[in-house]
Amino acid sequence: MRSIVIAFLLLFCDLVAAVTFDIPQDTSLSALMNMMRDSKEQLNSAKFNPDANLNTVQLIRKAGYPAEAHVIQTQDGYLLTLHRIPGDKHQPVLLQHGLLCSSADWVIAGKDKGLAFILADQGYDVWLGNIRGNTYSRAHVSLSPSDSRFWNFSFHEMGIYDLPTMISYITNTTSHPLHTYIGHSMGTTAFYVMAAERPEIAPMVQMMISLAPAVFVNHMKSPIRYFSRFAYNFKKIAEFFGEDEFLPQNSVLQFLSKYGCEIFDIEKAICANLIFLICGFDKEQFNYTLLPVILNHDPAGASTKTLVHFSQEIESGKFCQYDYGREQNLLIYNATEPPNYNLTSITVPVAIFYADNDWLANSLDVKKLYHLLPNKLDMYRVPFPKFNHLDFIWGKDAPELVYKRLLEIMKKI
DSSP states (O other), X not given: OEEEEEOOOOOOSSOXXXXXXXXXXXXXXXXXXXXXXXTHHHHHHSOOOTTTTOOHHHHHHHTTOOOEXXXXXXXXXXXXXXXXXXXXXXOEXXXXXXXXXXXXXXXXXXXXXXXXXXXXXXXXXXXXXXOTTSTTOOEESSOOTTSGGGGOOOHHHIIIIIHHHHHHHHHHHHTSOBSEEEEETHHHHHHHHHHHHOTTTGGGBSOEEEESOOSSOTTOOSGGGGGGGGTTOHHHHHHHHOSSBSSOOOHHHHHHHHHSSSSOHHHHHHHHHHHHHHHOOOTTTOOGGGHHHHHTTOSOOOXXXXXXXXXXXXXXXXXXXXXXXXXXXXXXXSSSSOOBOOGGGOXXXXXXXXXXXXXXXOXXXXXXXXXXXXXXXXXXXXXXXTXXXXXXXXXXXXXXXXXXXXXXXXXXX
């Protein structure tokens, strides 16, 4: 037996993993790929999830809800798509996805499980954001995604440009302040950047709910932390993941996504275990039938610079701006170290949700964030010991374990 490391780099909302398989000595990687191709007849005759090839608007409409798409332009020229489920109440709510995800992640779980649908059923005017560089926001007024300059951003730019543009557009369109901002993982990171750096925008938001906040990340248990040793060597990370776009799509990855995890039980188990390896093991909450839909939406796109910025946060234990190195920092920040984001200046009321088995948002880091915030509404620990990072959006029991409490908090405003 010999080990072959397959770059099975499937990314789901803040995750990347390389899996090692033991295969027979006489089986090459190309032979393994050919074996998978030979199974096409089986795959084509199998029953695929009919939602796998639907986009966000189509998923919403198929579930029986009205859906809209709005294209907006940021101050620095990025064209972002906002998806919307119009509601009866004059209470707009913005849901913001995490790294490598999109608006689809709030509806993938279906009518009875997806948070976007649950909020729509309550009458809220539901808006779903798409951050720069993802599937629905892959455009710029003058730059092409093939241009390195397009990908010169991290979660800092998302906070100072993307979210202010989204929030301003929603409040102008509805003539109402944003009732609630709900972020998951990097969706919380960008919000805290915005609230600290754009104080003129923050008052437009009446309340913020953080699901598995990725702000302080130096205690994460996930193997992804091992990439942080290269945090200050952009070249090494870029060589592995892609110079501009974080793990650009290629034919091998697309093939594995299409045929590697959709049908057979053993392949579904492998793909699910990739997720568990990064986010925490929780087979009980994971709906395996969603894998085809998930894989056809995620990874949805990100910049390598965003990965590097998170890696710097893991190493430093700080929540601060991008570290360009001593010399460039002096030019950009007039200091040798990048400035910290001032969390103590944030006045928006915040509720935090966390889980003990979240390998990306460790409870120690979450509690550190909580103690620094001046206006706290709630600190909720999910009462299920195996609940992981992605269970907040796809968990079978998320409506009962998370969304019930979330709705109670929202109704207090």
